[in-house]
Amino acid sequence: MMQFKVAKSILARSTLAALLICGLGRPASALDIGPTTISLPVFGIPLDIPIRASLDSKSEAGGVQLDLTVTGDLKSLQDNALAIARKLPFPEDACARKGPNLVVNSIDSAHIRAEGDTAVIDVAGKVTAWGCAKVLGQKIKTKIATDRIAITIPVELYIPTPRQVALRVKGEASIKTGDPQITEIATALLGNLNQRFTDAVAKALDKDKARASVPAIPGLDVKIERAVFAQDQDKLLVKAKADGHATSAAFESLIGLTGKKAP
Numbered sequence: 001m002m003q004f005k006v007a008k009s010i011l012a013r014s015t016l017a018a019l020l021i022c023g024l025g026r027p028a029s030a031l032d033i034g035p036t037t038i039s040l041p042v043f044g045i046p047l048d049i050p051i052r053a054s055l056d057s058k059s060e061a062g063g064v065q066l067d068l069t070v071t072g073d074l075k076s077l078q079d080n081a082l083a084i085a086r087k088l089p090f091p092e093d094a095c096a097r098k099g100p101n102l103v104v105n106s107i108d109s110a111h112i113r114a115e116g117d118t119a120v121i122d123v124a125g126k127v128t129a130w131g132c133a134k135v136l137g138q139k140i141k142t143k144i145a146t147d148r149i150a151i152t153i154p155v156e157l158y159i160p161t162p163r164q165v166a167l168r169v170k171g172e173a174s175i176k177t178g179d180p181q182i183t184e185i186a187t188a189l190l191g192n193l194n195q196r197f198t199d200a201v202a203k204a205l206d207k208d209k210a211r212a213s214v215p216a217i218p219g220l221d222v223k224i225e226r227a228v229f230a231q232d233q234d235k236l237l238v239k240a241k242a243d244g245h246a247t248s249a250a251f252e253s254l255i256g257l258t259g260k261k262a263p
Contacts, residue, residue, distance in 0.1 A: 043087040085110035095132035114231035162223040219250030
């Protein structure tokens with residue numbers, strides 16, 4: 001995701017790592033950081049993501065208590081929704097299975113929006129339903145009907161480990177058409193289509209790159225508490241919250257990574 005590296009996109013390992021590094025630059029209370037722009041590819045399409053962060057820190061025995069909130073502006077993702085949607089694995093084989101099959105002929109429009117904590121990809125295009133059978137060892141296909149189709153694909157951020165954020169398809173895609181015959185075929189194939197989306201997104205995002213991770217620094221014990229999509233009018237955002245503790249040495253290391261001088 002969408003990356004949809006969606007959304008990766010939306011949060012690549014470098015994304016959260018950069019946010020945490022920027023956010024922990026110096027031990028101040030209610031410190032606003034950014035905007036800082038992070039560039040990352042989603043399905044090979046380069047996106048620029050402006051990031052803002054707010055850091056609350058409190059000195060305590062043995063180090064610093066940390067509380068970090070992060071907001072990323074995903075307008076670039078929305079602006080490239082059509083190019084991203086055309087990278088999705090829509091069915092193209094009229095004889096993928098015996099019986100009726102659905103082929104997506106074209107994707108003509110796409111939008112990415114927030115719906116609660118979820119991001120939703122709305123795609124519209126043209127499809128053809130085909131009947132396929134083998135006759136004397138030869139595949140014979142027959143056109144059943146052609147129609148426009150609307151596909152809705154929900155994706156969400158989740159926390160596979162306390163130090164990582166990743167992206168996945170949430171629940172099932174939904175399909176709407178104007179032709180009842182195509183709707184019936186599409187509904188019958190929906191489970192297979194959902195699995196195709198799930199598998200393709202997982203491969204495209206690449207687990208090592210599609211997971212935003214807390215930097216691995218000895219003495220840094222930070223856990224991601226929450227990561228969700230959000231909306232500001234028609235703008236898609238990603239919001240994350242992390243908290244934890246850093247020893248003085250770990251805090252010094254983080255400061256060094258930002259290129260700043262130690263306080």
